[in-house]
Amino acid sequence: MNEPSVQNAHSFLEIRMESIGGLGANLAAKILSESGVLRQGWNGWYAASYGSEKKGTPVKAFIRFAPPEVEIRGTYPVDEPDVVAVFHEALLRSPSTLSGLRPGGTLVVNTKRSPDEVRRQVKRADIHIACVDALGIAHREGARLNTAMLGALCHVVPQLDPNAVRSGIEEVFSERYAHLLDANLRTFEGGLAQVREAQGTGGDASGLDKAPQSRVSPVLGYKTQWIGGAIPSAGNSVARDLSASRQGFIPALDLDACIHCAACDQVCPDACFVWESRDNGRGRVFQYLVGIDYQYCKGCQKCVVACPTHALSTIAESDAYVLEHRVAHRLHEREVNIR
């Protein structure tokens, strides 16, 4: 039996998944933990923490493994993980994402970037960094990226048996989503095979700052909250933080193919479509679609399905594309400037 190595004072192997709602971290953690317990004979525990039900909100999933002779009695979050798996690279902007990652630990990131580029961003010389284009693999195979992340984890964590996790994926998808099984198995294999890695110094920070190893507490608690429970910073709309509101896909608009029928606008849950009144050339004023305000788009793709002319199509999210093609709602712009 391949036992979890003694990674910390409690003989645990601890993994934390950092994700946003809709990317499947909770299911990935469930598959991984069940595979360890049921197929590799370990003791194991998992839990997930998330906010509201809306897709796009931050999600953390915690997995703790121990050899069969070591009991796991605590159900506390994984604060000092051996492995952190980041499902959306924009989360790296938050210092809390790598909080507590042990010197010599492993960071797995869903990104097209190289491990050296990620290392420069996170400023950790002492950790092993593994990059996988999980979104690209999932997009090609028609699945969600969570199984690609499981493949990458099996690649970089020697204790994890790919066969055990493969069987876990087969069991979950055969029971509930049989039509997605093959795509998810291919996505898992892609993640397993397409990891790019760079070793760290295993404890020598070499002039780079280590991330603080502490649990990040919420700024507001029962003693410090605003009167009436008011939220003083209204999400990411004003700050234009494009990180946590998307799932990896966005709609692209081809205005040449658009007939301005508004079918997209009727299904969009976040009023992302921007219109302007123009003369139709025959003396009447019509509403014309001019673009998408990506600031509010969560990538649900309802508009793409609704569009009768294929003027809308699904593409992989990129900050550069969003910034270049965003058409801002003018009303909201005025409101922002007034503040």
Ligand code: SF4
């Ligand atoms: S994907 Fe389309 S329907 Fe969904 S939020 Fe974005 S613009 Fe609206």
Ligand code: SF4
């Ligand atoms: S549904 Fe398609 S054709 Fe109709 S307004 Fe929207 S983008 Fe244009």
